[in-house]
Amino acid sequence: MFQINIHFKLCVLLAVLLAACTFDNGDDLRVDCSETGLTVDVTTTIHPTCETGGSFSIKINGGKGPYRIQLNGNNTTEQTFNDLDVGDYFVDVTDARDCFTSAFVSLTSDEAIGLTLSSQGCGNGDGTITAQATGGDGSFEYSINGTDFTTGNVFEGLDVGTYSVSVRDGSGCSTTDNISIGISLTNDIMPIIEEFCSLSGCHLNVQTPLLNTKTNVIIFSDRIKAQTQSGNMPPVGELSLEEIEAIATWVDCGANDN
Secondary structure (H helix, E strand, C coil), rough: CCCHHHHHHHHHHHHHHHHHHHHCCCCCCCCHHHHHHCEEEEEEEEECCCCCCCEEEEEEECCCCCCEEEEECCCCCCCCCEEEEEEEEEEECCCCCCCCEEEEEECCCCCCECCCEEEEECEEEEEEEEEEEECCCCEEEECCCCCECCCCCEEEEEEEEEEEEEEEEEECCEEEEEEEECCHHHHHHHHHHHHCCCCCCCCCCCCCCCCCHHHHHHHHHHHHHHHHHCCCCCCCCCHHHHHHHHHHHHHHCCCCCC
């Protein structure tokens, strides 16, 4: 009876050992994650531009699949991420044994294009606009009033008027700004005269000279310049420094009917 019990116990112990071997799938219940070789590498990175989004791809090495992937805390099954904005991105990977690894990607972009315009000349065919761009990728082409883009940034032989100047860089990013050349009698000077000087009881129909026509404004342009700069004109109200300067510039450029 004693021998039977011993034999029974040995059988039970053997059965337990066999069961342990049977159900052991080769994975330790406690895995040393530092020895699994689990890593994630960033294989390609494309930074965003003004026209296209950025992207990057990852490659998971080692560990044991399947893998759980998160991009900035959001679950995903992708290993290539597209249409991304400028910013920082964190990729977290956890394998089937709950081992963890991560990667960091920072997407940047060129500085936005800045455009500075300056003008010279009276605009009677002698006007000049100079454009100076900054930022972007540093490779610039310029266009004025929708003309073809060229590497030249100086536009000459321009008449009085407002011009639209555009710049683009090698990535296709662009910006546009406007600038005026010269002073126009019709668009700039006559509105000042009509508001402040050509009034009833003043230079409209009583006080001479009458300034109710462009012809008279041209004839008396030197006087108008002198009176506005001295502050004697207009008798009512006050011109801004910009308006006084506009009159002086128009007169100095020849007081043209433009």
